[in-house]
Amino acid sequence: MTRINLTVDGAKVADDVEPRMLLVQYLRERLGKTGTVVGCDTSNCGACTVHLDGTSVKSCNVLAVQADGAEVTTIEGLAATYDGGELHPVQEAFRQCHGLQCGYCTPGMIMQSVALLEENPSPTEDEIRLGLEGNLCRCTGYHNIVKAVQHAAEQSSGATVGAPAEEVQG
Amino acid sequence: MTAVADAPQEMAKEIGQERRRKEDQRLITGRTRWTDNLTPPGTLHLAMVRSPFAHAKITSIDVTEAKNATNVVDVLTSADLGESQGVCINAWPITPDQVAPAHLPIAADRVAFAGEVVAVVVARSAAEARDAAELVDVEYEELPAVIGIKEAMKDEVLAHPDLGTNKSALWVFDSAEAGTGGNADDAIAKARTDGIVIEREYRQQRLIPAFMEPRSVVVDPTGEQITVWSATQIPHILRFALAATTGVPESKIRVIAPDVGGGFGGKLQQTPEEMIAFAVARRIGKPIKYTETRSESLVSAHHGRDQWQKLTLAAEKDGTVTGLKVELEADLGAYVAIVGGGVPVLGAFMFNAIYKFPAYHFACQTVLTNTTFTDAYRGAGRPEATYAIERLMDELAAEVGVDPLEVRAKNWITHEEFPFTTVAGLEYDSGNYELATEKAKELFGYDALRAEQRERRERGDKVQLGLGVSTFTEMCGLAPSRVLGQLDYGAGGWEHASVRMLATGKVEVVTGASAHGQGHETAFSQIVADRLGVSFDDVEVLHGDTQIAPKGLDTYGSRSLVVGGEALVRAADKVIEKALPIAAHLLEASVDDVKFHEGSFQVIGTDAKLAIGEVATATFAAHNLPDGVEPSIDADATFDPVNFNYPHGTHLCAMEVDTETGAVKMRKYACVDDIGNIINPLIVSGQVHGGLVQGIAQALWEEAVYDEQGTLVSGSFVDYLLPTAADTISFDVDHTTTPATTNSLGTKGVGEAGTIASTPAVVNAVVDAVRHLGVNDIQMPCTPERVWKAINHGTDGGATEGAAMPHFDPDAEPGTASTEGAGA
Numbered sequence: 001m002t003r004i005n006l007t008v009d010g011a012k013v014a015d016d017v018e019p020r021m022l023l024v025q026y027l028r029e030r031l032g033k034t035g036t037v038v039g040c041d042t043s044n045c046g047a048c049t050v051h052l053d054g055t056s057v058k059s060c061n062v063l064a065v066q067a068d069g070a071e072v073t074t075i076e077g078l079a080a081t082y083d084g085g086e087l088h089p090v091q092e093a094f095r096q097c098h099g100l101q102c103g104y105c106t107p108g109m110i111m112q113s114v115a116l117l118e119e120n121p122s123p124t125e126d127e128i129r130l131g132l133e134g135n136l137c138r139c140t141g142y143h144n145i146v147k148a149v150q151h152a153a154e155q156s157s158g159a160t161v162g163a164p165a166e167e168v169q170g
Numbered sequence: 171m172t173a174v175a176d177a178p179q180e181m182a183k184e185i186g187q188e189r190r191r192k193e194d195q196r197l198i199t200g201r202t203r204w205t206d207n208l209t210p211p212g213t214l215h216l217a218m219v220r221s222p223f224a225h226a227k228i229t230s231i232d233v234t235e236a237k238n239a240t241n242v243v244d245v246l247t248s249a250d251l252g253e254s255q256g257v258c259i260n261a262w263p264i265t266p267d268q269v270a271p272a273h274l275p276i277a278a279d280r281v282a283f284a285g286e287v288v289a290v291v292v293a294r295s296a297a298e299a300r301d302a303a304e305l306v307d308v309e310y311e312e313l314p315a316v317i318g319i320k321e322a323m324k325d326e327v328l329a330h331p332d333l334g335t336n337k338s339a340l341w342v343f344d345s346a347e348a349g350t351g352g353n354a355d356d357a358i359a360k361a362r363t364d365g366i367v368i369e370r371e372y373r374q375q376r377l378i379p380a381f382m383e384p385r386s387v388v389v390d391p392t393g394e395q396i397t398v399w400s401a402t403q404i405p406h407i408l409r410f411a412l413a414a415t416t417g418v419p420e421s422k423i424r425v426i427a428p429d430v431g432g433g434f435g436g437k438l439q440q441t442p443e444e445m446i447a448f449a450v451a452r453r454i455g456k457p458i459k460y461t462e463t464r465s466e467s468l469v470s471a472h473h474g475r476d477q478w479q480k481l482t483l484a485a486e487k488d489g490t491v492t493g494l495k496v497e498l499e500a501d502l503g504a505y506v507a508i509v510g511g512g513v514p515v516l517g518a519f520m521f522n523a524i525y526k527f528p529a530y531h532f533a534c535q536t537v538l539t540n541t542t543f544t545d546a547y548r549g550a551g552r553p554e555a556t557y558a559i560e561r562l563m564d565e566l567a568a569e570v571g572v573d574p575l576e577v578r579a580k581n582w583i584t585h586e587e588f589p590f591t592t593v594a595g596l597e598y599d600s601g602n603y604e605l606a607t608e609k610a611k612e613l614f615g616y617d618a619l620r621a622e623q624r625e626r627r628e629r630g631d632k633v634q635l636g637l638g639v640s641t642f643t644e645m646c647g648l649a650p651s652r653v654l655g656q657l658d659y660g661a662g663g664w665e666h667a668s669v670r671m672l673a674t675g676k677v678e679v680v681t682g683a684s685a686h687g688q689g690h691e692t693a694f695s696q697i698v699a700d701r702l703g704v705s706f707d708d709v710e711v712l713h714g715d716t717q718i719a720p721k722g723l724d725t726y727g728s729r730s731l732v733v734g735g736e737a738l739v740r741a742a743d744k745v746i747e748k749a750l751p752i753a754a755h756l757l758e759a760s761v762d763d764v765k766f767h768e769g770s771f772q773v774i775g776t777d778a779k780l781a782i783g784e785v786a787t788a789t790f791a792a793h794n795l796p797d798g799v800e801p802s803i804d805a806d807a808t809f810d811p812v813n814f815n816y817p818h819g820t821h822l823c824a825m826e827v828d829t830e831t832g833a834v835k836m837r838k839y840a841c842v843d844d845i846g847n848i849i850n851p852l853i854v855s856g857q858v859h860g861g862l863v864q865g866i867a868q869a870l871w872e873e874a875v876y877d878e879q880g881t882l883v884s885g886s887f888v889d890y891l892l893p894t895a896a897d898t899i900s901f902d903v904d905h906t907t908t909p910a911t912t913n914s915l916g917t918k919g920v921g922e923a924g925t926i927a928s929t930p931a932v933v934n935a936v937v938d939a940v941r942h943l944g945v946n947d948i949q950m951p952c953t954p955e956r957v958w959k960a961i962n963h964g965t966d967g968g969a970t971e972g973a974a975m976p977h978f979d980p981d982a983e984p985g986t987a988s989t990e991g992a993g994a
Contacts, residue, residue: 020297034207035200037431039382040464044887047382075200087198095194098852101860102687103197104382104431110198125900132895136887138382138432139687140856141863141924142895 004068008033009077017064023057024048026064027074035076035107039136046135049108050074056115058108058134075107078114090114090152099148101139109135113149122153184696184706185915188852191692192711196429203428205386205401206461213388214243216447216460217299219289219306220470221281224315224540224880225329228279231289232307239302241294246450248276248288255449256415258440258505261407261660262512264536268339270506271330271538275445281310282329282504283540284880285469290446292454296461315540315880319478319499322537329504329538338502338536339511343518343594345530351593352529354484357493361484365492368483368565373949374554376476376501376874378468378884379547380892381686383431385471386461387444389451396451398425400444403433404724405684407508407661409716411440412448427714430686434864435546437686438726439472439508468885473874474547476501477514477554483562484529489570489577493529496521496558500536503543510545511536512659516645516727517551519594523559524603524643524818525581530593540880546726548864548925552644560640560930561937561947568941573620574639574934575607582641589911596645598816599911603641606842606906610820613902614840619824627942632830635837636939638823640931646919647815648727664810665729666721667737669698669745671803673790675783677702677709679741682722683734684714688921689853690730696849697735697915701742702782703769721808728815728919731849736913737809744805749785752803755796756780756788815910817918819843821862821927825935829943832958834870834936840902841927846910846918854920858903861924867893868925869932871951891951 001016008031015030027033027050038060039047048059051073059072079088086092090113093099100106109132116123116131123131128149129142137145196202233245248255258273277286289306293299316327322336329336345351361367388399396418402408405425413420430437443460451458462470477500484493500514514534522530549556567577583590585602592598611617616637623635648654651662666682679698683690695709712718725734746766753771754761757778764771772779780788785803788794792801824837839862848854871891875884884890909916929950936952937945940961947966948956959965 018297028207033200034204035202037202037204037206037383039384040887042464042886042888045382045464075198079199091198094198095190098191098856100194100197101689101856102382102430102432103193103202104204106197107200129895129898134894136382136892136894138380138434138864138892139860141859141861141901142893142898143859143900144856146895146900 002065004065006067006069007071009074019063019065021064022060023062023064023067024059027059033074033076036074037104037107039104044136045105046112047105047108049111049135051111051115056112075110078110088114089155090117093148093152093155097144097148097151099140099145105135105137109137109145113152116149117153117156122157123149125150182700184699185849187696187850189692189696189706189850191689191853192695193689193691204383204431205388205399205428208388208399208428209459210388210390210457213457213459214292214294214454215296215299216450216458217291217293217296217303218287218443218466219291219303219308220466221277221284221286221288221310223281223310223312224284224317225313226281226310227313228277228281228288228308229311230309233289235307236291236302236305239298239305241298242302243292243294243454245289245291245302245306248274248278251276251449251453254416254452256412256445258442258445259411259415259508260506260511262509263658264341264511264515265339268506268511269333269335270338271333273505275442283542284882285542286504287442287446290450292450292458317539317541317876317878317880319501319537322501322539323499329540336537336539338506338538341515341518341534343532345593348595350595351527352493354493354495354529354531357484357529358482358495361492365487366485366566366569368562368569370481370562370565370947372479372481372558372561374475374477374479374557375950376544377474377547377868377872378874378890379434379436379471379474380890381432381434381436384462384464384467385437385441385443387447388457388459389447390457391451391455392457395422395424396448398423398444398448399428400425401430401437402427403430403437403684403686403726405714405716406682406722406724408440408444416448424717427684427686433686434548435474435550435726436471438546465886468890469542469882472507472545473503473542474544475554476544479554479558481558481562483566485566489566489572489580491525491527491581494522494527495531496533498534500534501539501541501544502536503539503541505543507543507545510543513546513551514554515551515657517555519596519645520552520555521559522593523556524583524641526583527593541876542882548861549922550727552922553865553926553929556640556642556644556926557930560642561934564639564934564937565946568946578639578641579604597813598643599813600908601643601816601818601844602906602908603818606818606844607641607820609904609906610822610840610842613842613904614822614838616822632828634827634829634939636825636827636935636937638825638931638933638935638938640821640927640934642821642927643816643818644922644926645814645816646728646922647732647811648729649814650812651810661723662810663723663733664808665723665734665737666806666808667734667741668806669741669804671745671782671786671789673787675708675786677704679709679711679738680719681711681713681734681738682719682724683730684722684724685730686725688725688730689850693731693849693853694735694738697738698742701739702745704782728921731917732815732910732913732919733809733811735915735917737807739914740807740809741805744807745803748803748805749782751796751799752789753780753785756785756794811912813912815912815918817843817845817920817923819923819927821931823931823935825932825939827936827939827957829940829961832954832956832961834952834954834957836899839899842904842906843920843923844906844908844918845920845923847907847916848905849915849917855903857920858924859901861922862901862928863893863898865925865928866898866932869929869950869952871897873951
């Protein structure tokens with residue numbers, strides 16, 4: 001067992017973990033951060049994507065001990081929605097553009113999209129598609145996910161003149 | 171009753187709106203309830219010991235070391251669990267003499283595919299269970315394995331030696347015998363003398379549904395009931411199967427499908443793993459959990475497709491079709507899964523598609539092999555049929571020398587001819603193929619792309635452009651129970667709904683359909699909001715729990731809206747009927763003087779009215795009800811459809827093919843689907859996009875490949891090529907609307923349409939790009955290697971098992987044109 005200290009979604013946590021424990025297992029099984037999910041065992045699908053010190057990582061590909069001292073943000077910490085806070089613009093864009101169906105890939109897809117937009121605030125469609133290449137979705141055909149990222153980019157660039165054609169109704 | 175009949179027209183406020191989904195908030199914030207998120211206190215975890223061999227006798231299993239491992243509670247074999255493990259059922263024996271092996275959840279003395287469970291480890295953690303699984307010492311005596319349909323058909327090596335054959339069932343439909351048309355052989359014989367005969371053999375490669383959420387099951391036997399949470403599409407059918415095969419009373423079993431991460435048919439199964447978890451929980455008396463790894467999922471969750479299709483189309487010289495003969499061989503895998511044998515039968519009625527074939531013959535031979543069992547995958551039988559006929563129509567067009575759309579228009583059912591009874595005996599209720607095709611051509615820019623194709627061809631461009639057409643229809647909305655009975659399916663096809671009017675004026679809707687990403691909570695809320703004239707936000711849709719939704723037949727076959735939605739409409743209408751006398755009484759008016767309008771009961775000609783929510787509150791209090799009226803306006807309805815449902819559409823695809831490398835690139839994809847009236851355009855668009863990509867993936871990327879020993883070599887996401895965002899493009903999607911006449915909302919199913927339509931559109935486009943180079947077929951998936959080989963060697967690109975060709979003339983070069991007859 002190895003002692004690790006880290007910050008997850010703004011909270012300081014410490015635990016003794018087996019050296020072989022993956023970060024995603026630590027998040028899910030020890031911290032109850034079940035918003036982050038496991039979709040494969042070959043680091044292909046990206047469903048487990050979180051931010052580790054501001055960079056998107058597949059948390060199935062990081063050992064918990066490697067996160068010692070780090071700051072981790074999961075889908076659950078992206079926006080303070082529990083306190084009645086607003087959704088992160090990328091979360092809102094996914095909802096607005098119907099960028100999810102079953103929702104299983106969505107936490108990873110959103111975390112990757114947030115990272116992508118931080119690196120490149122105005123990506124082209126091709127840049128979005130390449131930027132999401134490491135995240136698999138089986139429901140949407142990616143069409144509306146790409147639209148969601150474009151929408152989020154437009155919103156944050158202040159290009160609200162081209163605001164969503166349809167207003168939020170629900 | 172007038173009050174009810176008036177309702178839909180007056181209140182279409184929600185239907186047709188792009189409502190954002192009610193489901194999304196929890197999914198985008200990670201407040202999800204996937205089965206793997208649930209761990210009741212004291213939960214023990216399972217790891218499966220799986221056979222590495224495709225076919226072997228189990229000579230001994232030594233569990234001693236595994237049992238002694240730290241935190242291991244037990245290690246169990248088939249002998250240990252005995253009858254308590256139940257059996258995996260086949261609910262659709264397609265013929266009375268179907269040959270089917272018994273399918274125990276844990277193999278007893280012989281394994282029939284690599285990945286089959288031979289023992290199960292129970293431990294305090296999943297990691298410890300998995301570690302101990304490595305310590306289980308299983309001795310096998312390998313047996314010869316039969317892999318692939320062609321080998322299985324020879325009956326030389328048997329998948330199950332005790333059965334004496336690999337041939338499971340031969341299912342035949344003949345239009346002459348059924349009285350729905352002429353004799354296909356006669357039509358073909360005639361065409362050989364004075365018409366055109368197109369003969370082809372197409373391969374439907376094996377696919378893996380590959381839902382994103384690996385399957386997971388939690389069984390809690392604590393208390394009086396056994397509660398099963400499972401990542402399943404079919405909680406109701408699973409409950410029935412658990413009860414029927416283990417002897418536990420159905421009333422003691424509660425199955426919950428919480429948030430389920432996709433299914434696509436892949437979670438339409440009563441799985442060995444569910445049965446094992448159920449048996450272990452009963453035996454040990456503690457909550458049990460099993461979550462598969464992706465690698466386990468790919469090898470043990472059922473696969474789909476996997477057919478060889480031998481096809482003969484007869485036509486007159488002008489391209490008028492005269493007959494169609496379809497001879498299928500379909501791979502069931504090692505066992506006949508829950509509806510495994512029935513999948514190709516679902517396609518039997520669809521090969522004639524939208525065309526007026528006067529004669530039709532269909533035969534399907536199912537075979538057993540030592541591979542993972544197959545069953546429904548998005549479209550289930552209909553993509554295979556659509557692929558075959560849409561590829562053939564392109565071949566016919568090439569033979570006649572006309573545009574592929576022209577030969578289709580010559581043969582399709584025109585819009586004036588509906589309702590139309592097909593040569594397969596189905597009655598298509600509505601459609602307009604001309605309109606959808608016109609609109610699609612415009613959306614696609616068909617004529618301009620054809621001009622560009624000609625220009626590139628003349629210029630000898632090394633990158634050639636091909637245009638692919640697919641004018642599809644499908645039968646969905648499974649299904650009229652009577653028809654299912656005639657087809658020997660073990661259950662009905664109805665759906666159930668309840669509408670509960672709560673005291674606070676809110677509405678609880680219970681549906682027997684079980685969503686796993688389709689957006690039922692949103693779309694069904696829209697339907698009920700309009701029907702009852704209540705607010706969208708005041709409707710709560712409950713589903714996926716046999717205790718909350720006790721009656722249901724779940725979600726598959728594009729049935730939720732057209733069957734489940736209709737049940738909902740009928741339940742809502744009953745609520746209005748029940749509320750009317752109470753409202754009239756409260757309004758001190760005669761029932762005849764009160765009408766229901768936009769959510770309120772109003773005394774005709776006055777301002778006096780009561781909202782339905784107010785009637786619900788008054789009914790709850792029950793202080794002042796008419797004599798003899800029960801204090802409830804809640805209502806149930808069970809709807810059994812009278813017919814299938816027939817969405818259709820025209821899909822057009824432009825592919826660029828690099829003739830030097832064989833690389834293919836999608837340039838444009840446009841489709842116009844007619845799915846009747848649309849409840850939520852946003853949800854529909856999502857269903858279409860996702861469906862398209864799954865169909866395109868069959869055409870271009872995906873294939874489950876076995877080696878000769880029966881090892882699944884595409885057994886991880888490294889090898890099984892799910893498309894990524896970078897592989898795909900954005901689509902142009904539009905609709906025409908011909909309302910269905912067999913449900914009140916005029917809707918048609920959309921869940922499978924994209925997948926059914928897109929595969930042939932893509933392959934037709936690829937072939938069209940290189941047809942002038944002597945290519946008339948490329949086997950799926952159309953990898954650069956296959957395309958290059960087709961161009962350079964005049965083959966279909968080569969098979970992954972045996973030779974694709976020749977089939978009709980053993981002396982012919984593989985893949986050369988097999989078109990024969992006077993027209994050739």
